[in-house]
Amino acid sequence: MDIGTIVAGILTLCILSFLYRDNPIYKMAETLLIGVSIGYTLVIVWSTTLVDILFEPLFSESKLALIIPFVLGLLMFSRFHRRTASLSKIPIAVLIGSGAGVAIPVMLEARTLKQMSATVMPLISGSGWPDISALVVMVGVVCTLTYFYFSREHKGVLGKSARLGTYFLMIFFGTTFGFTVMSRMSTFIGRMEFLLTDFLRIIK
Amino acid sequence: MKLETRHWTFLGLFVVITIVMLLPIRLSVPVSEQTQKMYDFIESLPPNSILLISFDHEASALPEIRPVGLAIVRHAFAKGHRLIGLSLFAEGTVIGYRMMQNVAAEYGREYGKDYVYLGFKPQYIAAILSMGESIPRTFPEDYMGRPYEELELLRGVHNYDDVAAVISIADGSLTTHWMEYGAARYNLTVLAGVTAAMVTTYDPYIASGQMYTLVGGLRGAAEYESLIGREGGGSRGMLAQSTAHIYVLLLIVLGNVIYFLTRRKRGL
Numbered sequence: 001m002d003i004g005t006i007v008a009g010i011l012t013l014c015i016l017s018f019l020y021r022d023n024p025i026y027k028m029a030e031t032l033l034i035g036v037s038i039g040y041t042l043v044i045v046w047s048t049t050l051v052d053i054l055f056e057p058l059f060s061e062s063k064l065a066l067i068i069p070f071v072l073g074l075l076m077f078s079r080f081h082r083r084t085a086s087l088s089k090i091p092i093a094v095l096i097g098s099g100a101g102v103a104i105p106v107m108l109e110a111r112t113l114k115q116m117s118a119t120v121m122p123l124i125s126g127s128g129w130p131d132i133s134a135l136v137v138m139v140g141v142v143c144t145l146t147y148f149y150f151s152r153e154h155k156g157v158l159g160k161s162a163r164l165g166t167y168f169l170m171i172f173f174g175t176t177f178g179f180t181v182m183s184r185m186s187t188f189i190g191r192m193e194f195l196l197t198d199f200l201r202i203i204k
Numbered sequence: 205m206k207l208e209t210r211h212w213t214f215l216g217l218f219v220v221i222t223i224v225m226l227l228p229i230r231l232s233v234p235v236s237e238q239t240q241k242m243y244d245f246i247e248s249l250p251p252n253s254i255l256l257i258s259f260d261h262e263a264s265a266l267p268e269i270r271p272v273g274l275a276i277v278r279h280a281f282a283k284g285h286r287l288i289g290l291s292l293f294a295e296g297t298v299i300g301y302r303m304m305q306n307v308a309a310e311y312g313r314e315y316g317k318d319y320v321y322l323g324f325k326p327q328y329i330a331a332i333l334s335m336g337e338s339i340p341r342t343f344p345e346d347y348m349g350r351p352y353e354e355l356e357l358l359r360g361v362h363n364y365d366d367v368a369a370v371i372s373i374a375d376g377s378l379t380t381h382w383m384e385y386g387a388a389r390y391n392l393t394v395l396a397g398v399t400a401a402m403v404t405t406y407d408p409y410i411a412s413g414q415m416y417t418l419v420g421g422l423r424g425a426a427e428y429e430s431l432i433g434r435e436g437g438g439s440r441g442m443l444a445q446s447t448a449h450i451y452v453l454l455l456i457v458l459g460n461v462i463y464f465l466t467r468r469k470r471g472l
Contacts (some may be wrong), residue, residue: 020215037263037295044294045326077442104318108382111384114388115412118408118413137337137465180454181400182400182421182422183268183399186268186399186421187267189271189441190266190271190422193267193437196225203225
C-alpha cells in the first residue's frame with residue numbers, strides 16, 4: 001500500500017470521527033485540509049498567473065503595458081493601512097466596472113431572455129392535443145410569479161394563484177433537497193468504497 | 205460515552221452501507237434521456253473530433269464527480285476522439301491531468317497527438333471569453349510548459365470553432381459560465397458532468413437549449429458505465445445508494461410516527 005493511500009485513509013477516518021462529536025483529531029484533519037487547499041491554490045496561482053502572465057512578460061519580455069494591472073494589483077494591498085485604504089477603491093472600481101460591463105448583457109441574454117423564450121411554448125402539440133408539459137410550465141411560472149407580487153394583498157384570484165405558486169416552489173425545494181441528499185450520499189459512498197477497497201482491502 | 209439519536213442514525217447508515225458494499229450484487233439502472241443524449245453525442249461525432257474537457261471542480265467532490273468524468277473520458281478515447289483538458293478551478297488541475305493521463309494509458313493514446321492538458325487558468329469568465337478569441341493566446345504553453353505550437357494536436361486549434369464541444373466536469377455553478385459566455389457568445393456546444401446537487405440548477409438550461417445535456421451524479425455515472433459497458437464507481441455504488449435512500453425514507457417515516465405518537469400522548 002502506498003503512503004498516499006495510508007494518509008488518505010487515516011485522514012478520512014479522522015474526518016468521519018466528527019459524526020460522534022467535535023474533537024481534536026477532526027480539527028487537525030480539517031485544518032490540514034484547509035491549509036493544503038490554500039497552499040496548493042496559492043502555488044498554482046503564483047506559477048500560472050503571477051509568474052506566467054505578469055512577471056515573466058513584464059520583466060523578461062518588457063511588455064510595459066502590464067505595469068497597469070501590476071500597479072492596480074498592488075493598490076489592492078493599500079487596504080491594510082487606514083491612511084492608504086482609499087486607494088484600493090481604484091482597482092475595485094476597475095474590477096466592478098469591467099465585470100459588470102461584461103456580465104450584464106450576457107446575463108440578460110442567457111438568464112432572462114433565453115429562459116423566458118423557453119417558457120413561452122405552444123400549448124397545443126403537433127398532434128392537436130394539449131401539451132401538458134407546456135401547460136404545467138406556464139401555470140407554474142405565472143403562479144410562482146404572483147407569489148412574489150407584493151403590490152397587492154394576496155386575496156381572491158391573486159391569493160389562490162400565489163398559494164398554488166407556493167406548491168410549485170415546495171416541489172422545487174423538495175426536488176433540490178432530494179438531489180442534494182443523493183449527492184452527499186454519493187460522496188459518503190465514494191469514501192466508503194475507498195476505505196473498504198484501497199485502504200482496508202476488505203473488498204477486492 | 206453516551207450515544208444520542210444522531211449517533212445511532214449515522215451508525216445505522218454506516219452499517220447499512222458497509223454491509224451492502226460487501227455484497228457482490230450489481231443493480232441495473234435504466235438509462236435516463238439526458239445520459240443517453242450525452243452518449244449519443246459522443247458516438248455521433250466523427251473519429252478524431254476534438255473535445256474540450258474542463259475540470260471545474262474541487263477535490264472535495266471527487267468521490268462523486270470522478271466516476272462521471274472517468275466514464276466520459278473513457279468513452280471519448282474509446283471512440284478515437286482527441287481531448288484537450290483544462291481546469292478553471294485550481295484544485296481540479298492536477299486531478300484532471302492525472303485522470304486524462306491514466307485513461308489515455310488504458311487506451312494507448314499519446315500525449316501531444318491524441319490528448320493535451322493545458323492546465324489552470326484563473327478568472328474563469330475572462331478565460332472562457334479569451335479562449336473564444338484565441339486558445340493559443342490564452343494558453344501559450346501546456347500544463348508541462350511545452351509551447352502550444354509544438355504540440356501536434358493543437359496546431360489546427362485556434363478557438364471554439366475548431367472544437368466539437370466543451371464538456372464541463374463540475375461540482376458547482378461554473379458550467380453556467382460556459383453557457384453564458386461560451387455558448388451564448390461563441391455558439392459553443394456545452395455538455396456537462398455534474399454532481400447530483402446541481403442537476404436542478406441546470407435542468408432549465410437543458411429545457412431552453414442553452415446546454416445540450418448533462419450526466420448527473422453517481423447515478424448518471426452508473427448509467428453511462430452501463431452504456432459503455434465498463435464497470436466503475438457508479439455501478440458499484442448504486443446498490444449502496446438505493447439502500448441509503450430507503451434508509452433515509454424509513455427514518456423520515458419513523459420520525460413522523462414518533463412525532464404524532466408523542467403529540468397524541470401529550471394531548472395536543
